[in-house]
Amino acid sequence: MSAVANKNARVAWLFVLPAIVIMAAACLYPVISAVRLGFYEWSMGTPWSQARWAGLTSFQIAYTEPAVWSSLWTTLKFASVSVTAEMALGIGLALALEGNIRGQAAFRTLFILPMMVAPIAVGLTWRYLFDAQFGLINAVLGVFGVAAKGWLADESLAFAAIIIADIWQWTPFVFIMVVAGLANVDGSILEAARIDGARWWTMTMRVKLPMIAHVLAITLVMRLIDAFRVLEVIYVLTFGGPGASTEVLSLHIYKTAFIGQKLGAASAISVLLLAVVMVLTWLALRMSNPLADSEGDR
């Protein structure tokens, strides 16, 4: 690309510097501080100069706490169950409903609505839907003769509830990604397979899915990253309860810091969450790095 021959570095820095300054001050610096804070003892409301070096104490305390490991386990369960269900449903629906359909644009608009609703509204709405006495879900189950359940009062039902809400909100994302991927598949290859007599199943498993494997992989990793970071909807829907049955890592960090006032411990746990998310992000970048991978680098 010839314009990258434009090597006027001073002009380039003028373009990128403002963004760098803000990202460094309000995102990178806080991340570094989160890690650093884990090594200090400091209480909220006092100046940072009064913080004391505490070495690995916070990490020792945090990582010997069973609550941390149980919330990591909860997060792992949440991420694996919800993302598996979303991928399976999203891919299945996209394959079944693919093809030229009238009103495609309208359907797609309706499908992306759940993702756009504020987490606070999603959490509140599902709390109302799952309500034991007057919630719609028990009412619908009642029609089929199922006894009313105390969804948010029972540990495993509450866990099911946060997964159902997540599936509702994010299956459409997988659906949209797969549809977009399929739309980009070279039609002549599909045509050739069809002439060779491939049936729908063979066609799907041997031709279509392998051709969009890259899109599927990126979608999977993006969903996993979001599932590990999940916080706001659960904050409103269950606030981690009953007990600690729905307390995912992000919520555990929030509670440790702002309710338990244990900032060192919260930071030590943050390092754990950060590590998981960064590994997944690195994986995603290996698959597709839109910024570094451009023609400009070649």
Added chain:
Amino acid sequence: MRSRLALIGRYAALLVLAALCIGPIAVMILTSFKTQAQTFDTGLTFFFVPTMENYRDVIFDASFGRYLVNSLVVGIVATLATLLLGCMAAYGMARFSFAGRKALAYTTLMLRTVPLAVIAVPVFMIWSDWRLTNSLLGLILLYIAVNLPFTIWLLYGFVLQVPVDLEEAAAIDGCRPWRVLLRIVLPLIRPGLAAAAIFTFRIAWNEFILALVLTDRATRTLPVAASLYVTDIGVEWGKLMALASLIALPPLAFTFLAARQVISGLTAGAVKG
């Protein structure tokens, strides 16, 4: 005949799916028009005389106006600033080669996925030091920073698609680089700008964990107010759903207005085109 049945089946399935997607949103909106007594009926009442009482109570609450203005200021300023800085950075990275470009690209993308719970604690500490807590500016800065990585990523792809010849012709005519960006590139990447604007506004308008930690009575945004409402007034579902509907409205409206841009933003990076 068989294909006709298959077609009907497909439409039926699509309609069911659409209903499932809209169902909870519809319940939220319907409930917001119910009286307190009606919200405690069993869930299966869809026909009732709507009341505006919840909206009246929510909107004429003494603090609602302030929270709404805070949310609007934070959402609009953060979106405009993110677009401006994001455009400049995307253009700089797409059209210039300079030392550290690759490191910058990687750092930017790694920052895109930082969990907000991780930065909530240190930000609270740093913002206290810098006297930015309880100010809208503090919140705006954060929303710019967490939205920039995605915005740069998205716009970068759009800038790459702008024909370089156009820019070079303008440069030969004596256009300085920032004028090339303003006159030639910006008009051509408008769809990208729209997508970036919707996604940034969505985060800044919807987010409530950082806002909860960093704001007080004077600087609270609407989602924070809603999250505190739950404990303040117990479960007055009608009012809660009215407030939730009001918060949900702008991003939903943008989606209807620019669905294509939203989809291009969602699939950016994974799918070409």
